[in-house]
Amino acid sequence: MSIKFEQVGYTYSPGSPLEKKGLEDVNFELKTGSFTAIIGHTGSGKSTLMQHFNALLKPTEGKIKIANTTITPATTNKDLKELRRHVSLVFQFPEAQLFESTVLDDIAFGPKNFGYSPEEAKKSAKIWLRKVGLPDYIAQRSPFELSGGQMRRVAIAGVMAYEPDILCLDEPAAGLDPRARKQMMHLFAQYQQEGHTVILVTHNMDDVADYADDVLVMEHGKMIKHDCPAKIFQDRTWLKKHHLEEPKASLFASRLNNFNFVQPPLTEKKLVEEIEQNLRG
Numbered sequence: 174m175s176i177k178f179e180q181v182g183y184t185y186s187p188g189s190p191l192e193k194k195g196l197e198d199v200n201f202e203l204k205t206g207s208f209t210a211i212i213g214h215t216g217s218g219k220s221t222l223m224q225h226f227n228a229l230l231k232p233t234e235g236k237i238k239i240a241n242t243t244i245t246p247a248t249t250n251k252d253l254k255e256l257r258r259h260v261s262l263v264f265q266f267p268e269a270q271l272f273e274s275t276v277l278d279d280i281a282f283g284p285k286n287f288g289y290s291p292e293e294a295k296k297s298a299k300i301w302l303r304k305v306g307l308p309d310y311i312a313q314r315s316p317f318e319l320s321g322g323q324m325r326r327v328a329i330a331g332v333m334a335y336e337p338d339i340l341c342l343d344e345p346a347a348g349l350d351p352r353a354r355k356q357m358m359h360l361f362a363q364y365q366q367e368g369h370t371v372i373l374v375t376h377n378m379d380d381v382a383d384y385a386d387d388v389l390v391m392e393h394g395k396m397i398k399h400d401c402p403a404k405i406f407q408d409r410t411w412l413k414k415h416h417l418e419e420p421k422a423s424l425f426a427s428r429l430n431n432f433n434f435v436q437p438p439l440t441e442k443k444l445v446e447e448i449e450q451n452l453r454g
């Protein structure tokens with residue numbers, strides 16, 4: 174499913190004293206099957222942008238084309254059900270939205286809502302319970318008896334169980350320990366490898382380097398750069414100017430004297446390879 178933003182703008186509370194521009198003249202196109210990271214410092218418009226992918230917010234200017242749906246300021250909610258089956262949004266702390274009495278029912282809720290029969294929904298829920306790394310015996314427990322990390326997985330399984338073509342994630346691993354974060358990111362990477370499009374808002378540049386193949390940089394509601402991670406992270410002066418961090422691996426490499434890196438290694442694996450090469454001469 175292709176995604177195209179054309180001169181998209183969004184104003185919060187227009188015409189009121191609280192009027193605030195959230196997005197301004199945003200233009201880009203994302204490829205089907207890509208893993209796009211949206212980065213930028215706090216308040217730059219990442220979440221505002223994210224909420225436009227499934228029209229939770231509709232542009233107040235410009236238009237968005239996602240597959241066969243065009244979203245403009247005039248689009249009404251009744252035109253959007255089909256889009257929302259194909260494009261899902263996971264907010265920070267999605268576990269706050271769990272509500273069913275068992276884990277399995279909670280995961281099956283999304284698929285049922287989007288037209289799966291009760292049997293199909295249950296079957297998909299069982300598959301996704303495993304895919305997010307939870308044991309089968311948890312299925313009949315109340316989601317509220319689980320740990321925070323387990324609840325997060327249940328919430329994410331509930332979205333992935335109806336297999337949206339485009340999965341939008343707003344800092345989905347916030348607050349998780351490093352191991353749980355890695356497992357979660359791995360799950361999203363696998364989802365992309367199975368042919369889906371993944372869009373991730375993150376402050377974690379290591380995740381960008383490890384998983385994304387495409388990056389949008391936001392600043393003051395505008396998209397200031399759209400490129401692959403290697404190009405985004407190659408210019409340290411530009412990153413500093415825009416208050417963006419670089420991945421730990423390239424930061425580490427920049428502090429090594431007497432080593433020659435053709436370009437900053439972005440991942441731990443690449444860093445190790447390049448150090449080995451340097452040592453071999």
Ligand SMILES: Nc1ncnc2c1ncn2[C@@H]1O[C@H](COP(=O)(O)OP(=O)(O)OP(=O)(O)O)[C@@H](O)[C@H]1O
Nearest residue numbers: 185193194195213214215216217218219220221222
């Ligand atoms: N409901 C709202 N009403 C008015 N202004 C808002 C609202 N939500 C966000 N904004 C403003 O829009 C701008 C962009 O906010 P947004 O939440 O999209 O940024 P962000 O990049 O996601 O930030 P963070 O990294 O802190 O989550 C900010 O100036 C913010 O104050």
